Amino acid sequence: xxxxxxxxxxxxxxxxxxxxxxxxxxxxxxxxxxxxxxxxxxxxxxxxxxxxxxxxxxxxxxxxxxxxxxxxxxxxxxxxxxxxxxxxxxxxxxxxxxxxxxxxxxxxx
Numbered sequence: 001x002x003x004x005x006x007x008x009x010x011x012x013x014x015x016x017x018x019x020x021x022x023x024x025x026x027x028x029x030x031x032x033x034x035x036x037x038x039x040x041x042x043x044x045x046x047x048x049x050x051x052x053x054x055x056x057x058x059x060x061x062x063x064x065x066x067x068x069x070x071x072x073x074x075x076x077x078x079x080x081x082x083x084x085x086x087x088x089x090x091x092x093x094x095x096x097x098x099x100x101x102x103x104x105x106x107x108x109x
Contacts, residue, residue, distance in 0.1 A: 006068065011109065013068035016054040016081065020069050021047060023078035027101035079104045
């Protein structure tokens, strides 16, 4: 699952790459993106560390955290990042999170 693409009608979710720094930092550095979150906004270094972490967790066995870059299917533009974290395998507990570029808020993504 972790290395596969997930496609919807308008989006492609793919693993985060080191080359994603610029588009990720563009919105992850904005205070309004993290208004209701205890973390963020991200500094350049924090965004770089997020990318390193996202790449590292998909190499762990078993994979308990899945992190995707969310891109527009038509253009490939990265507009969001999303994650699925398995908290307790026995109890089947998990949480989902995402950050979305404000230019794309209110569009049903």
